[in-house]
Amino acid sequence: MAKAVFHKNQRVYVKSVGTWALIEKVKPQWVKDVEEPVKIYYDCGLGRDFLAHELAAEQPAEADTGQWRLMRLKNKWQSVEECAHHPVPGTYPVVVTDTRDWGGWRVPGAEYDRDPARIEAQARMIAHAPRLVALAEQLARAVAEDPDAGEEMLALARRAGELVRAVRNLPAADAATSNAEATRLAE
Structure with missing residues (x-):
């Protein structure tokens, strides 16, 4: 059947x-x-x-954003000699957010050439953002479950929760509920 x-x-x-x-x-x-x-x-x-x-x-979209990684692509517009002042001459960083090595964050060559150190730092920050958000969530959860958490840890957990809400872009009503819960935990 x-x-x-x-x-x-x-x-x-x-x-x-x-x-x-x-x-x-x-x-x-x-x-x-x-x-x-x-x-x-x-x-x-x-x-x-x-x-x-x-x-x-059709496969549902992946919710796991932890697969982001930094990849280096060959600079097509400048020779290695022309970009010798770059941290890795002849290449530029690309943050790939897809499993097939495409999609994500790139920067125009002229902007990269203007300040390569700043762009490299931004690329590392973006590539590690999903893990940092997960760490902030774990911190907020761990402090919320610990009745003996001190004022300093509660303040850190509150800030971590605010950052996670900003990243997740929760509506203001949900944020107010979360702030009330954080205040209740702090008392």
């Missing part, structure tokens, strides 16, 4: 065609005197029906 793997209006990758499509209809194939369908076909509007093994579901 067959069970539906996909549902109507779901976005799927059609392997045999090599394109993305929406499932327009789910078509079960019934046999007389059988309670469940024998096969399930999917109409994607591409001229024929497909079976589940010919389709692939």
